[in-house]
Every structure is written in structure tokens, then in C-alpha cells.
Amino acid sequence: MIGELVAGRECGSCNVCCVHLTIDDPELQKPQGYRCRNANPDHSCAIYERRPKTCKDFYCGWRTLKWVRQPLRPDVSDVLVRLQFEKPQGEPPPQLGVVFTLLTARALKADGLAETVAAAVAANVPVYLHVPGPPGYTASQARINDVLQHAVLTRDKAGVLDVLRRARIVAQGGKRTPIVLKNMSATDQA
């Protein structure tokens, strides 16, 4: 399900990944929810040519998966789709999972959200709902394939969105703890 970058899709003025991801690279550390110190006001990267490997290697699901619907550009939709590779019990190859981060309540109204989630569930891809905590805190994440099965099988778009809405409410009540960055020294954190 992964190929090259999807033709015709560019990051443009989006910099959701520079704000909403935790980066724990030897060259750059920041917890989710905080804008990277290298992000310019126009959302470009001040160190683009020498940005850390973590940044060079990252593209979100909107850039890499054709079946992620066009309107789900992260800065427009408040939905950040990410790939997650899982090692099933036993032998590889690793299995692709897809994480849907709903950045705000507005994400539930994004065009194409229900259809994209349903496509992943119908294809038996592990699907996770990810709800961030406050800046600097951990998120809640849960696999939602099972609870979505009925709505997907019956092509019930409203049902898919209702499951997502309820799962988001449950996730918001989850336990949050401050994010600990491995690459940040005790001195840096003081």
C-alpha cells in the first residue's frame, strides 16, 4: 500500500509534523505540541538542507498513501495520518499499520476522513486512533478495527464517524504523562 510520494501533493504551507510530532533525534529534540525552533514564521524550515535525519526521513500518510483522501492535508483537515510498522508474532515481514491523529474536534468534520478510515479497515490494515495530550504530554492511542467493523461492512458513514467521535472522547480521558526524551541530557532538561 506504500509507494513513492503521491503525485500532485506538496507540503506547501503545512508544517503540522514540525509542531505535532515528538522529535527525539541526537540533533534535535522536542516534545509534541511545540513548534520546532527551526520553523520559520512562513512554516518553512530554517535549516532545510541540514535538517536532522528524522525530518529528512519523514513524510505523513497524506504524502505517501494514494488512498488517503485528497482533502485530508493535515493543516487543512486537522487529521495527521502516519504509518506504523508492526512486527507480528513470529516471523517478519513487518505489517503496515496506520495511525490517525485527530488534532482537534474539527478533524471529525474533515471531508474524506470516514472514507479513508473505512478503506483501511476494509483492507485489514491495523487502524489506530491517536489523540494527543496537552503539549509535552503523551497521547492516547487505541486500535479501532473491531469497533469499526460493523459500520464499515454496512457502508454506514455516519456510523464510522460516530465510532470515531466516541473513541476520541474515551481517549481524551486517558492517562497523560510528561514526555521523556531519550536524547535530551539531564542538563538540557533542567
Ligand code: SF4
Ligand atoms: S504533515 Fe505531511 S503534508 Fe504536512 S508538512 Fe509534514 S509531511 Fe508535509
Ligand code: SF4
Ligand atoms: S528541523 Fe526543520 S523540518 Fe525538522 S521539525 Fe524543525 S522545522 Fe521541521
